Ligand SMILES: NC(=O)c1ccc[n+]([C@@H]2O[C@H](COP(=O)([O-])OP(=O)(O)OC[C@H]3O[C@@H](n4cnc5c(N)ncnc54)[C@H](O)[C@@H]3O)[C@@H](O)[C@H]2O)c1
């Protein structure tokens with residue numbers, strides 16, 4: 001049997017790789033630094049499937065180098081690195097992995113809020129550094145209960161965050177491009193963006209990165225927030241303007257930022273944001289649990305194999321070209 005030729009642009013969990021290898025001949029980028037387009041071109045010329053990892057840009061230039069592509073997949077729900085129009089115009093379905101990571105990413109987003117508010121990471125460093133002495137008390141955190149959480153981008157993950165916040169006694173308000181029809185059931189209240197900025201004690205950002213959401217949080221928005229407010233970004237780095245965030249934190253226009261995602265990513269160790277006392281940064285670990293990363297990898301692998309067989313993907317972004 002002739003095996004399908006598949007290009008994989010980085011690391012893939014063993015379970016998914018084994019499933020792909022059963023039916024495909026793979027060309028996998030093995031270096032720790034991401035490939036340049038020129039590195040992939042010789043492989044892409046033969047490729048029928050493309051499994052994207054490592055935030056590779058899939059655009060017209062890449063697609064032009066891969067005339068035989070039947071399917072593209074990525075083990076992530078966000079797809080801001082993929083030019084969907086370009087895929088659709090070539091009749092190539094693109095599969096992402098929504099749903100399977102909602103609870104895990106919500107845990108991390110709410111965990112960042114709680115860690116920052118209760119200074120868990122700082123107090124652990126305090127103990128480890130031998131500063132815990134009788135009568136010497138660690139600086140105090142702030143309460144969550146009776147506070148207001150504003151969720152910007154109230155989709156699948158936002159709704160899972162809201163449940164966690166409600167258990168902690170928080171009121172939840174949200175901003176989306178339009179109100180959700182199930183907001184009463186979710187016990188959340190809609191606000192305009194400006195209202196939310198002014199009212200929230202904590203803001204969690206969970207929008208996709210699009211031309212509209214790029215730079216959604218800049219100097220003007222920080223000026224509208226409470227000086228005691230905490231900002232948590234678990235969406236994509238460029239939704240928050242890094243320079244404006246630095247200025248707002250230095251000038252105490254807002255109290256604190258906790259970031260799972262940054263711009264740029266990875267954030268260099270000498271980045272100005274990392275010099276600040278009122279910030280917590282983790283390296284894009286929203287979905288990074290054994291169970292969830294396996295589910296994401298297997299869903300992406302399944303989509304890939306379905307697409308190669310000319311069948312409908314389980315989760316497809318450009319459904320108009322999904323196989324029937
Ligand atoms: N940190 C991580 O590891 C991690 C993990 C998963 C997802 N994400 C990011 O979170 C995003 C959301 O994931 P999801 O599964 O909840 O998606 P979703 O599509 O279910 O929800 C996104 C919500 O954002 C709203 N929205 C879109 N543009 C907006 C804008 N400009 N202003 C306000 N609201 C806007 C949409 O109406 C929708 O309700 C993903 O696109 C991804 O970028 C990050």
Ligand SMILES: O=C(O)[C@H](O)CO
Pocket residue numbers: 075076077078079101286287
């Ligand atoms: O969009 C997503 O699913 C995450 O950011 C990937 O880790």
